[in-house]
Amino acid sequence: MVLTGVTTPALVVFGVIGAALVLFVSEVIPNDVTAIGVVVTLASIRPVLGIDIGITAGDAIAGFANPAAVTITAGVVAIAALDVVPIVIAAFAGVFAIVLTGCLIVFTLTCYR
DSSP states (O other): OOTTTHEEEEEEHHHHHHHHHHHHHHHHHHHHHHHHHHHHHHHHHHHOOOOOOOOHHHTTTTTTSHHHHHHHHHHHHHHHHHTTTTHHHHHHHHHHHHHHHHHHHHHHHHHHH
């Protein structure tokens, strides 16, 4: 199958849409993370790959009614990333790290009542 007349930017956007469709249907990654990933991917194609698809970073977040929505989304993503920290600590340091973390949490809670 020859794709004559289809430009590189169009193929890139079709690829992102296809990947998003697969991720939405399979739910390998949660749908909200997939949606944010699509926006970030489309906004970063031009600066990273140098392919002008007609979307700038400003265009990517223009759909939000208020810039506060972007700030809250970034905060939610940052908090979700913090959920991974104890798992990584446990994987590398073992049970001792979990016990130490628990002791630190209990100590902190008892000191600041």
